[in-house]
Amino acid sequence: xxxxxxxxxxxxxxxxxxxxxxxxxxxxxxxxxxxxxxxxxxxxxxxxxxxxxxxxxxxxxxxxxxxxxxxxxxxxxxxxxxxxxxxxxxxxxxxxxxxxxxxxxxxxxxxxxxxxxxxxxxxxxxxxxxxxxxxxxxxxxxxxxxxxxxxxxxxxxxxxxxxxxxxxxxxxxxxxxxxxxxxxxxxxxxxxxxxxxxxxxxxxxxxxxxxxxxxxxxxxxxxxxxxxxxxxxxxxxxxxxxxxxxxxxxxxxxxxxxxxxxxxxxxxxxxxxxxxxxxxxxxxxxxxxxxxxxxxxxxxxxxxxxxxxxxxxxxxxxxxxxxxxxxxxxxxxxxxxxxxxxxxxxxxxxxxxxxxxxxxxxxxxxxxxxxxxxxxxxxxxxxxxxxxxxxxxxxxxxxxxxxxxxxxxxxxxxxxxxxxxxxxxxxxxxxxxxxxxxxxxxxxxxxxxxxxxxxxxxxxxxxxxxxxxxxxxxxxxxxxxxx
Amino acid sequence: xxxxxxxxxxxxxxxxxxxxxxxxxxxxxxxxxxxxxxxxxxxxxxxxxxxxxxxxxxxxxxxxxxxxxxxxxxxxxxxxxxxxxxxxxxxxxxxxxxxxxxxxxxxxxxxxxxxxxxxxxxxxxxxxxxxxxxxxxxxxxxxxxxxxxxxxxxxxxxxxxxxxxxxxxxxxxxxxxxxxxxxxxxxxxxxxxxxxxxxxxxxxxxxxxxxxxxxxxxxxxxxxxxxxxxxxxxxxxxxxxxxxxxxxxxxxxxxxxxxxxxxxxxxxxxxxxxxxxxxxxxxxxxxxxxxxxxxxxxxxxxxxxxxxxxxxxxxxxxxxxxxxxxxxxxxxxxxxxxxxxxxxxxxxxxxxxxxxxxxxxxxxxxxxxxxxxxxxxxxxxxxxxxxxxxxxxxxxxxxxxxxxxxxxxxxxxxxxxxxxxxxxxxxxxxxxxxxxxxxxxxxxxxxxxxxxx
Numbered sequence: 044x045x046x047x048x049x050x051x052x053x054x055x056x057x058x059x060x061x062x063x064x065x066x067x068x069x070x071x072x073x074x075x076x077x078x079x080x081x082x083x084x085x086x087x088x089x090x091x092x093x094x095x096x097x098x099x100x101x102x103x104x105x106x107x108x109x110x111x112x113x114x115x116x117x118x119x120x121x122x123x124x125x126x127x128x129x130x131x132x133x134x135x136x137x138x139x140x141x142x143x144x145x146x147x148x149x150x151x152x153x154x155x156x157x158x159x160x161x162x163x164x165x166x167x168x169x170x171x172x173x174x175x176x177x178x179x180x181x182x183x184x185x186x187x188x189x190x191x192x193x194x195x196x197x198x199x200x201x202x203x204x205x206x207x208x209x210x211x212x213x214x215x216x217x218x219x220x221x222x223x224x225x226x227x228x229x230x231x232x233x234x235x236x237x238x239x240x241x242x243x244x245x246x247x248x249x250x251x252x253x254x255x256x257x258x259x260x261x262x263x264x265x266x267x268x269x270x271x272x273x274x275x276x277x278x279x280x281x282x283x284x285x286x287x288x289x290x291x292x293x294x295x296x297x298x299x300x301x302x303x304x305x306x307x308x309x310x311x312x313x314x315x316x317x318x319x320x321x322x323x324x325x326x327x328x329x330x331x332x333x334x335x336x337x338x339x340x341x342x343x344x345x346x347x348x349x350x351x352x353x354x355x356x357x358x359x360x361x362x363x364x365x366x367x368x369x370x371x372x373x374x375x376x377x378x379x380x381x382x383x384x385x386x387x388x389x390x391x392x393x394x395x396x397x398x399x400x401x402x403x404x405x406x407x408x409x410x411x412x413x414x415x416x417x418x419x420x421x422x423x424x425x426x427x428x429x430x431x432x433x434x435x436x437x438x439x440x441x442x443x444x445x446x447x448x449x450x451x452x453x454x455x456x457x458x459x460x461x462x463x464x465x466x467x468x469x470x471x472x473x474x475x476x477x478x479x480x481x482x483x484x485x486x487x488x489x490x491x492x493x494x495x496x497x498x499x500x501x502x503x504x505x506x507x508x509x510x511x512x513x514x515x516x517x518x519x520x521x522x523x524x525x526x
Numbered sequence: 527x528x529x530x531x532x533x534x535x536x537x538x539x540x541x542x543x544x545x546x547x548x549x550x551x552x553x554x555x556x557x558x559x560x561x562x563x564x565x566x567x568x569x570x571x572x573x574x575x576x577x578x579x580x581x582x583x584x585x586x587x588x589x590x591x592x593x594x595x596x597x598x599x600x601x602x603x604x605x606x607x608x609x610x611x612x613x614x615x616x617x618x619x620x621x622x623x624x625x626x627x628x629x630x631x632x633x634x635x636x637x638x639x640x641x642x643x644x645x646x647x648x649x650x651x652x653x654x655x656x657x658x659x660x661x662x663x664x665x666x667x668x669x670x671x672x673x674x675x676x677x678x679x680x681x682x683x684x685x686x687x688x689x690x691x692x693x694x695x696x697x698x699x700x701x702x703x704x705x706x707x708x709x710x711x712x713x714x715x716x717x718x719x720x721x722x723x724x725x726x727x728x729x730x731x732x733x734x735x736x737x738x739x740x741x742x743x744x745x746x747x748x749x750x751x752x753x754x755x756x757x758x759x760x761x762x763x764x765x766x767x768x769x770x771x772x773x774x775x776x777x778x779x780x781x782x783x784x785x786x787x788x789x790x791x792x793x794x795x796x797x798x799x800x801x802x803x804x805x806x807x808x809x810x811x812x813x814x815x816x817x818x819x820x821x822x823x824x825x826x827x828x829x830x831x832x833x834x835x836x837x838x839x840x841x842x843x844x845x846x847x848x849x850x851x852x853x854x855x856x857x858x859x860x861x862x863x864x865x866x867x868x869x870x871x872x873x874x875x876x877x878x879x880x881x882x883x884x885x886x887x888x889x890x891x892x893x894x895x896x897x898x899x900x901x902x903x904x905x906x907x908x909x910x911x912x913x914x915x916x917x918x919x920x921x922x923x924x925x926x927x928x929x930x931x932x933x934x935x936x937x938x939x940x941x942x943x944x945x946x947x948x949x950x951x952x953x954x955x956x957x958x959x960x961x962x963x964x965x966x967x968x969x970x971x972x973x974x975x976x977x978x979x
Contacts, residue, residue, distance in 0.1 A: 077612070079650035079759075080621070088626075088645035091575035113574045116910050145828075153838055157829035162900045164907025183907055212841060215869035219844040222792040222868075226689055327790065328687040330679070362619045372616065375675030378683050398683050430624050437626020440645045444575040445914045512668065 100299035102275035117284025125272025128245035135252020146209035184285035232499035274305030279457035331500025339393035348472035349484035358382030373511035422482025564737025578745030589706035597713015611662035689789035705774035774856030816954035892948030
């Protein structure tokens with residue numbers, strides 16, 4: 044998840060619009076085709092071969108394994124359905140439990156655990172989000188590093204001792220984190236948005252906890268959360284790297300056997316439709332952060348491919364999307380604007396985020412609302428559809444280029460119970476979609492009237508927006524080949 | 527668009543040679559050649575997946591900029607997406623996107639780099655586009671005017687509305703009294719306000735020549751393919767004289783400096799920096815490697831000294847970090863940052879004293895063999911992990927080359943680093959952790975009253 048977000052962020056940072064200005068048009072001829080494009084093979088590119096092996100352990104953990112012997116290393120990634128949506132009345136409980144795993148086991152304190160991993164060159168990492176809690180290990184695959192690293196990893200995940208002093212320290216660090224959030228208008232806007240969007244649903248729970256809840260969390264509650272959330276039946280194990288199948292089976296079996304016994308946690312409830320409206324968080328910043336959202340989809344929604352493609356065109360693809368073109372490229376109103384579906388276990392949000400100089404907030408917001416309304420009413424153009432279908436095919440090889448990429452992909456496939464052929468199926472579905480299908484899918488799930496809008500920034504007198512630059516010609520002179 | 531901030535462990539990546547890792551992890555084939563126009567090309571083969579990364583590194587960044595024109599390198603980076611002789615504004619990005627490429631660019635104080643990651647059969651397009659904008663950037667005024675507004679929004683987003691980033695920007699002006707490293711890469715707002723398109727044009731003319739760049743390609747390619755492609759697209763670009771780039775040198779011991787900053791933060795924090803040399807600015811590379819090890823001993827993981835002693839042991843800090851970048855074009859800094867544990871009523875003064883205790887301990891007692899063995903184990907493993915990412919491999923090569931060193935240094939450094947003794951580390955601590963090299967800043971929350979102005 045982290046690497047995906049990073050990828051999106053880096054993509055988003057650099058991408059730039061088409062908007063050819065009038066003056067340039069006047070002096071430019073149709074550009075000559077690039078030689079390299081003319082010579083480009085029209086076939087879809089291949090990607091690194093993946094043979095996803097899948098099985099279940101005796102205790103019910105689901106395992107996905109991809110052998111990769113090129114580098115003498117492996118990645119082990121555990122995904123438990125034990126995110127903050129399971130916090131109940133104690134926001135922060137999932138995060139605190141996850142953060143305490145490597146703070147102590149029977150015969151080792153936090154320092155001894157870290158010294159052992161680091162002395163082996165092994166990397167331990169953990170994190171908690173809304174749907175899931177992650178625990179990961181990256182290690183060299185040679186026996187003398189692999190076996191002691193795995194032995195300690197097993198112990199840390201299955202028999203953490205939750206020392207009292209560590210609990211206090213982590214609690215204090217989380218409280219310090221909440222203090223830091225007060226200086227972050229983007230975070231303040233996001234907290235307000237999830238609260239308004241999800242009401243009583245567990246997705247409204249702030250993963251980092253609250254000033255009220257963190258002091259109430261005690262060792263018994265953490266133990267109980269671990270007992271249920273970190274049960275073998277609630278786990279997906281992803282393994283990628285320099286391991287034989289028999290070794291992978293052994294790693295999964297041993298790990299699963301020492302975890303608490305228990306089933307997968309019950310499905311999350313369905314969220315209620317939120318009330319559309321506008322909310323303001325007062326903050327003395329130069330920019331206003333604007334978030335607008337409505338309920339989107341589950342990860343398993345049959346419209347997933349159509350909505351992915353529809354959103355890529357609207358504001359998901361960075362450069363060249365309708366939102367980036369109009370708001371950044373033609374008017375210079377922002378460093379970046381982005382829209383996204385966040386498909387989750389229960390319906391996650393569809394959201395649009397942008398930051399702009401406070402004096403331009405109202406104009407920018409009105410512009411975005413108009414762009415979304417038009418897009419939902421008319422759907423994409425055929426040219427937009429073609430371009431984005433080509434992009435998704437072309438980027439396919441990048442999705443599984445590294446062991447880290449593969450570990451992320453198979454973790455998601457396992458966690459959301461998707462078929463092993465998911466990546467191929469998705470790419471094929473994308474290619475088969477029509478303008479009409481994309482438009483209808485977007486209309487089925489989104490409505491321009493349903494947005495919950497949160498702005499975080501100062502109250503200042505508003506200015507009108509600058510005039511946009513002229514439209515670019517719609518011709519496609521360079522002829523990127525079909526595939 | 528991105529000011530490169532490297533993780534603190536980064537400096538260690540180059541410390542040990544891949545050849546030290548044995549048969550299972552021998553280094554990928556790496557080739558180097560230079561075109562007649564001076565463009566240096568480095569190709570590293572990695573055939574695990576049919577993808578390739580192409581990075582073009584120009585040897586210019588914000589430390590080259592003069593007073594009144596800060597932010598120029600970064601602004602030029604933005605304008606490089608605004609069209610060339612053959613392509614309109616944004617068109618190259620549109621083509622790359624349609625090919626499924628991931629592209630980006632970043633500016634730092636020493637260099638500006640542009641990259642594309644894409645399916646192997648599309649590499650030619652990335653190179654043709656990159657060559658085109660090296661040869662014929664267009665810089666339309668109307669695009670410049672709008673893009674300048676985008677950059678100002680970027681500054682508001684990433685600096686002005688982020689109190690700790692803003693504080694660090696101020697801090698650097700004091701820590702670097704003599705060199706261009708004091709310039710913020712994004713530029714001062716008052717310099718952005720008076721920037722002209724002619725400034726950007728001039729900067730481009732001055733520095734964006736093939737003989738001032740390095741092309742790094744890592745992935746599923748052969749050197750022959752790359753030779754053919756670079757010959758076709760880059761070789762026609764003529765060599766141009768570029769100004770002599772002087773290394774950003776500092777005063778060795780500028781004297782102790784202290785700064786108090788009140789910003790819109792919730793928690794106080796401490797910034798400390800010692801003026802130090804880098805790999806390029808001193809003959810005494812043994813001391814530089816010792817500084818790298820000092821950084822790892824203090825903050826090379828959760829078992830390192832700052833986390834073990836100050837965060838968990840004394841519970842003096844909520845967090846504390848140390849970092850030293852040896853791979854710069856000029857002199858460098860050894861930086862320490864910390865936030866006090868306010869829940870335990872710890873103050874900035876106590877944190878400052880606690881950090882000094884750790885620095886003094888390094889001067890008086892050499893590190894144990896076990897501690898050094900842990901650092902070494904992490905470095906050796908990192909060198910394997912790094913090879914899982916073609917982008918990371920290319921970045922290490924590109925950065926070394928851009929600061930005037932050879933990528934081959936990776937291989938040669940093993941001996942140097944192995945030669946560092948516990949006594950060398952102790953000596954480096956004594957030499958560099960002194961008041962005369964130190965800048966300290968206390969970053970404090972604004973008073974509540976001022977908050978609601």
